[in-house]
Amino acid sequence: MIRxxxxxxxxxxxxxxxxxxxxxxxxxxxxCDIDEEKAGRIAQGWDVPVYAxxxxxxxxxxxxxxxxxxxxxxxxxxxxxxxxxxxxxxCEKPISTTEDDARAMIEACRQAGVTLMxxxxxxFFPEYRAARQQLLSGKxxxxxVVRTIRSGAFPVWMPWYSDYSRSGGPLLDLAIHDxxxxxxxxxxxxxxxxxxxxxxxxxxxxxLVRFESGVMAHVEASWAYPPGSPFQTAIEIAGTKGxxxxxxEKSYSVVKFGGTKEQTAVPDSPLEKSPYALELExxxxxxxxxxxxxxxxxxxxxxLRIGLAAMESVRTQQSIEMENERI
Numbered sequence: 001m002i003r004x005x006x007x008x009x010x011x012x013x014x015x016x017x018x019x020x021x022x023x024x025x026x027x028x029x030x031x032c033d034i035d036e037e038k039a040g041r042i043a044q045g046w047d048v049p050v051y052a053x054x055x056x057x058x059x060x061x062x063x064x065x066x067x068x069x070x071x072x073x074x075x076x077x078x079x080x081x082x083x084x085x086x087x088x089x090x091c092e093k094p095i096s097t098t099e100d101d102a103r104a105m106i107e108a109c110r111q112a113g114v115t116l117m118x119x120x121x122x123x124f125f126p127e128y129r130a131a132r133q134q135l136l137s138g139k140x141x142x143x144x145v146v147r148t149i150r151s152g153a154f155p156v157w158m159p160w161y162s163d164y165s166r167s168g169g170p171l172l173d174l175a176i177h178d179x180x181x182x183x184x185x186x187x188x189x190x191x192x193x194x195x196x197x198x199x200x201x202x203x204x205x206x207x208l209v210r211f212e213s214g215v216m217a218h219v220e221a222s223w224a225y226p227p228g229s230p231f232q233t234a235i236e237i238a239g240t241k242g243x244x245x246x247x248x249e250k251s252y253s254v255v256k257f258g259g260t261k262e263q264t265a266v267p268d269s270p271l272e273k274s275p276y277a278l279e280l281e282x283x284x285x286x287x288x289x290x291x292x293x294x295x296x297x298x299x300x301x302x303x304l305r306i307g308l309a310a311m312e313s314v315r316t317q318q319s320i321e322m323e324n325e326r327i
Contacts, residue, residue, distance in 0.1 A: 002026040002284050005057050005087070007078060008069035009033040009042050011158060012092050012119075015276055016067055017042045022277035026065075026284045032057045054078060058085040065115075065287060067280070068092060072173070073166040076101040083112040090283045092119040094176050094307060095300035097168050102304055106297035117283045117293035118300035120180040124275040124282070127246045131235060132185050134244045141241030143186065143215050148178040151222035152231035154201040161223075162201050170203045171196070171314070172307040175221035178235070179209070179310075180295070180303035182219070185237075186211045188302075193319040194310035197224070207310045 004020065006013055006028050013033070020028055032051040033039035039050045051057035058066070058081065065088035068078045075096050082089050089109060095118045096102045109116035122128050134140055154161070161167045171194065183189065194207040204224040209217040234247040273281070279295070286293045293299075309320040 002088075002287055003029040003062060003064045005030040005032060005063035005066045006042065006069065007032045007054055007057075007066050008092075009035065009038040010069065011155075012069040013042065016069055016280065017045070019274055019276035019280050022273045023281045023284060025288065026280070030057050030060065030062045054081060058082060058087060063087060065090065065283075071160050071166050072097050072168065076105055079105040079116070080108045083108040083114055083116075086112055086114060088115040088283075088287050090117050090119065090280065093121075093180070093300065094118075094168065094172055094304050095297060096304065097165070097172065099301065099305065099308065102297070102301045106301065109297060115283070115287050115290075115293065116297040117279075117286060118295050118297060119279060120177065120295040120300065120303065121275050121279050122177045122181045123184055123294060124278040126275070128181055128235065131237060131244045131246055132181075134242075135185055135237055135239070139242060140237060140239030140244060143213075143237055143239045145238045146182060146186075146215060146217040147220075147234075147236045148182070148217065149220045149232055149234040150174050150178055151204075151220060151225060153225045153227045153229045154203070154223040156227070168307065168311065169196075170205050170221045170223050171207070171310045172304075174223070175205060175207060175219050175310065176303055176307045178217075178219050178221070179306040180299070181235075182209065182211075182217050183303055183306065184299075186213055186215045186217070188212045189306055189309075189322045191319050191321055192306060192309040192313055194313040196314045205310070205314075207313075209306065 002025055004026050028046045029048050030051060031039040031043040032054050034052055036050050036052050043050045066082045068091045070078055072094055075091055079089050079091055167173045189209055190212045191210040196205045202224040204222040207219040209219060232248055236245045309322060313320045
């Protein structure tokens with residue numbers, strides 16, 4: 001049984017708290033947050049201690065691994081500290097706000113010989129996995145054009161998101177989900193071109209991503225919808241033989257057009273395990289089996305570089321050529 005120290009009792013900390021109830025081979029044995037009242041509400045459900053100091057929790061001997069659900073600008077400090085204590089690390093996405101910080105986190109975990117996994121959870125959503133499987137199976141033919149949407153109202157319960165020095169804004173915190181998934185599907189990126197409209201926390205972004213393979217993706221990420229608007233996600237992959245679509249608002253999770261049948265679909269159904277539970281279970285399995293996580297630090301750095309290039313494109317109003325991926 002892997003003993004987990006949950007670091008951060010906010011939105012994602014509570015999401016992971018619920019997910020660990022479905023994870024085989026792990027349980028929360030300590031909770032850390034500067035707000036001890038919030039941490040206490042999670043800790044009570046596991047009957048475990050609360051710590052206001054991460055170092056105190058690490059020194060307690062009560063955890064084998066930490067799950068870091070802190071604001072992005074705090075990731076490096078927490079990861080390096082955990083690694084110095086020999087603890088395995090799950091860190092929420094994005095890995096950091098800069099390449100230098102990401103590289104330092106990867107190196108700290110490498111030197112300590114501990115597992116580092118980053119929470120790019122979209123790779124664990126069954127709808128997205130099904131769409132990728134259609135692509136890899138060859139049933140879509142040669143892929144050409146991709147479109148993704150990830151949008152909703154500004155998350156007012158996390159006001160630090162509006163400070164781009166901490167969150168990176170929608171390109172680094174929101175669109176990076178799709179940058180990561182698309183890179184998983186189509187490989188290295190050649191060029192990024194992005195535009196952003198911003199007004200009073202109403203941030204809307206459009207990014208064109210050209211992959212080395214020639215595939216072109218249109219990535220929309222937005223915090224510009226009215227308060228109370230439903231959160232939307234969608235993906236469409238068009239190939240020479242068919243088209244695969246997923247739209248969270250539709251009654252079908254995955255719909256395929258083309259090929260030998262006019263239409264095939266995988267309907268929505270209650271999941272035995274949430275995608276968050278699936279990714280955390282993968283983290284535990286990687287610790288036990290000493291294997292590389294699907295969303296390793298290196299993978300997260302490559303996805304971060306796309307987000308940073310998109311931000312640079314917005315700043316310069318120019319397309320950004322990507323260098324070869326090197327860790």
